[in-house]
Amino acid sequence: MTKDDSDMIEITATEDIQKLLLGLLKGFHSICERYNLYYVVFGGTMLGAVRHQGMIPWDDDIDVCMPRKDYEKFCEIVDAQYSESYTILNYPKEDYIYDYAKFCLNDSVVTETEIRKKFSKLKLYIDVFPVDGYPPCEEEKEHFDKLRVYHKARCYACYRAMASKIWWKKPYVIIRYLSYLPYRIIGYRHFQKKLIKERQRYKLEDCEYVSMQGAGWNEKGKLLKETFLNRRLYDFDGIQVWGITDYDEHLKRLYGDYMTPPPEEKQVSNHSYKLYVKKEYLYE
Numbered sequence: 001m002t003k004d005d006s007d008m009i010e011i012t013a014t015e016d017i018q019k020l021l022l023g024l025l026k027g028f029h030s031i032c033e034r035y036n037l038y039y040v041v042f043g044g045t046m047l048g049a050v051r052h053q054g055m056i057p058w059d060d061d062i063d064v065c066m067p068r069k070d071y072e073k074f075c076e077i078v079d080a081q082y083s084e085s086y087t088i089l090n091y092p093k094e095d096y097i098y099d100y101a102k103f104c105l106n107d108s109v110v111t112e113t114e115i116r117k118k119f120s121k122l123k124l125y126i127d128v129f130p131v132d133g134y135p136p137c138e139e140e141k142e143h144f145d146k147l148r149v150y151h152k153a154r155c156y157a158c159y160r161a162m163a164s165k166i167w168w169k170k171p172y173v174i175i176r177y178l179s180y181l182p183y184r185i186i187g188y189r190h191f192q193k194k195l196i197k198e199r200q201r202y203k204l205e206d207c208e209y210v211s212m213q214g215a216g217w218n219e220k221g222k223l224l225k226e227t228f229l230n231r232r233l234y235d236f237d238g239i240q241v242w243g244i245t246d247y248d249e250h251l252k253r254l255y256g257d258y259m260t261p262p263p264e265e266k267q268v269s270n271h272s273y274k275l276y277v278k279k280e281y282l283y284e
Helices: 014-034 044-051 068-081 137-157 171-179 181-186 188-199 248-255
Strands: 008-011 063-067 086-089 101-105 108-112 125-133 209-212 222-224 231-236 239-244 273-278
Touching: 008 014, 014 063, 014 068, 014 101, 014 125, 014 239, 014 273, 044 063, 044 231, 044 239, 044 248, 063 068, 068 086, 068 101, 068 125, 137 181, 137 188, 171 181, 181 188, 222 248
Parallel strands: 063 125
Antiparallel strands: 008 273, 086 101, 101 125, 108 273, 125 209, 209 222, 231 239
16 A cells, blocks of 8 residues: 555455445446457356356455457457556566456555465456367366466466565475575566466367366366357346356356355355455445
């Protein structure tokens, strides 16, 4: 937080965070409709649409995915025409470590509390994942093994042991930091570039199946292209969003018996961050 953020307030209530995320999703949907860009919600957001007709009550994030060509167009459009309201964080922008994009609300600040991660200029966001082709069976293991190796190397290169105020009291932190030093010297962008190149190895238009990045590093993210490209509108907490029509296979792969909510003790957010926004966003 800086002096320029002095008119912001911290948002802690899940329902308030969800309200802001829904506004962001509405803006995302509007841009896609205006420019005829294809997207669907997926993962936990698709589950929310089916089971709750909106966000899962204890959830505090939204995931959408797009064919890579539409994904790249969307990022360009936001940068060129919507920068007053939104920020798009994506590779190869400086200090951005992921291989997917974050569609962010301006006039908001997010501070992550996990010390392993490196963030710059992070705001309230929804995750936007590119969808590529899925490899043939005989190349599947090699492909996902490479993705895991590049992903781990990128994480090692971003490790921030010094973010812990008591790092010097924890010898294992020092050992881990030193073991990751070669990766930090090479730099995370080297591994990020390799990761993205490998993801794009299989073109969506050439494959029978698609890879739903963000759903997993294996067959959990596998979906028939025909299923991915067949979508319909879902009611979602007062707005409408696109989701796949035949969602059963996708949700079963991720959650099993997806219509049964988890035990109450597991109905908690998986994220760890602090959110600050300008007051007017809550009372619009």
